[in-house]
Amino acid sequence: MSSAAARALKFVSRAALSWKPTRRPQQTLAATVSRSGVGLHSGARVTATLIPAHAGEGRYFLVDGEEEARVAAEVGNAEPRSQLCTTLRRGEGGGPRVRTVEHLLSAMEALGVDNCRVEVSGGDERDDCFIAAFPSSRIRISYGIDFPKVPAIGCRWFSTYLDANIYSSKIAPARTFCIFEEIEKMRGAGLIKGGSLENAMVCSMSGGWLNPPVRFEDEPCRHKILDLIGDFSLLAQNGNQGFPIAHIVAYKAGHALHTHFLCHLSGKITVDQEELAGQC
Numbered sequence: 001m002s003s004a005a006a007r008a009l010k011f012v013s014r015a016a017l018s019w020k021p022t023r024r025p026q027q028t029l030a031a032t033v034s035r036s037g038v039g040l041h042s043g044a045r046v047t048a049t050l051i052p053a054h055a056g057e058g059r060y061f062l063v064d065g066e067e068e069a070r071v072a073a074e075v076g077n078a079e080p081r082s083q084l085c086t087t088l089r090r091g092e093g094g095g096p097r098v099r100t101v102e103h104l105l106s107a108m109e110a111l112g113v114d115n116c117r118v119e120v121s122g123g124d125e126r127d128d129c130f131i132a133a134f135p136s137s138r139i140r141i142s143y144g145i146d147f148p149k150v151p152a153i154g155c156r157w158f159s160t161y162l163d164a165n166i167y168s169s170k171i172a173p174a175r176t177f178c179i180f181e182e183i184e185k186m187r188g189a190g191l192i193k194g195g196s197l198e199n200a201m202v203c204s205m206s207g208g209w210l211n212p213p214v215r216f217e218d219e220p221c222r223h224k225i226l227d228l229i230g231d232f233s234l235l236a237q238n239g240n241q242g243f244p245i246a247h248i249v250a251y252k253a254g255h256a257l258h259t260h261f262l263c264h265l266s267g268k269i270t271v272d273q274e275e276l277a278g279q280c
Contacts, residue, residue, distance in 0.1 A: 066185075
């Protein structure tokens, strides 16, 4: 935009424009609808589920179905430097983000869908996870985690060679952990029925660790290595060790990607497992 045009816009009176409601009854969808496809810019598999919402709720997005990751479709949440698409982000820094929302919002605005809950899963918030194996004369594991919405955990890496002594002193003491705000969702799914502050570390997005102290500053990252070793043990055959002699590098991987990688190594990949590609 030229400087002259910018100056002209600056002096346009807001009174000349109107954002007055049309006073027609607010509308929403008649029923829930879900569509999946490949993200235009991320190239990742994405699912969007549109759910009817009550009058006054407006249009908003939920990332991975979490209320804490709610992003209203409002101009105050639009990223000013987003290129090639409209990006909405709640809060600053590591807040939840949804991209390329303009086409969906265009249809809802033109067709009178005033209130709608859009649950988004997949996409570029998760497509950076990976596992790789490199030649090495000794077993080595490097693991990275990233919890941008949980500052007390944050983004960390831990790398170590592996033998019985290292495992006993540096890996085995690292406890399982969970996010406090996700507990009710997991319980509702019938999970963590035996979980407690005595057998797991619990961290709040805003309040930090609820049962300190941690045994290591990077205890969650070390526990991820513990999980990976357990999953890789599934490669064992006829009493031989399961873990390959290699340097395994993993980032934000999780059990699904662990086992998907193992299936590739063993040559036992299936069509269903191929669908896990890119998932964490």
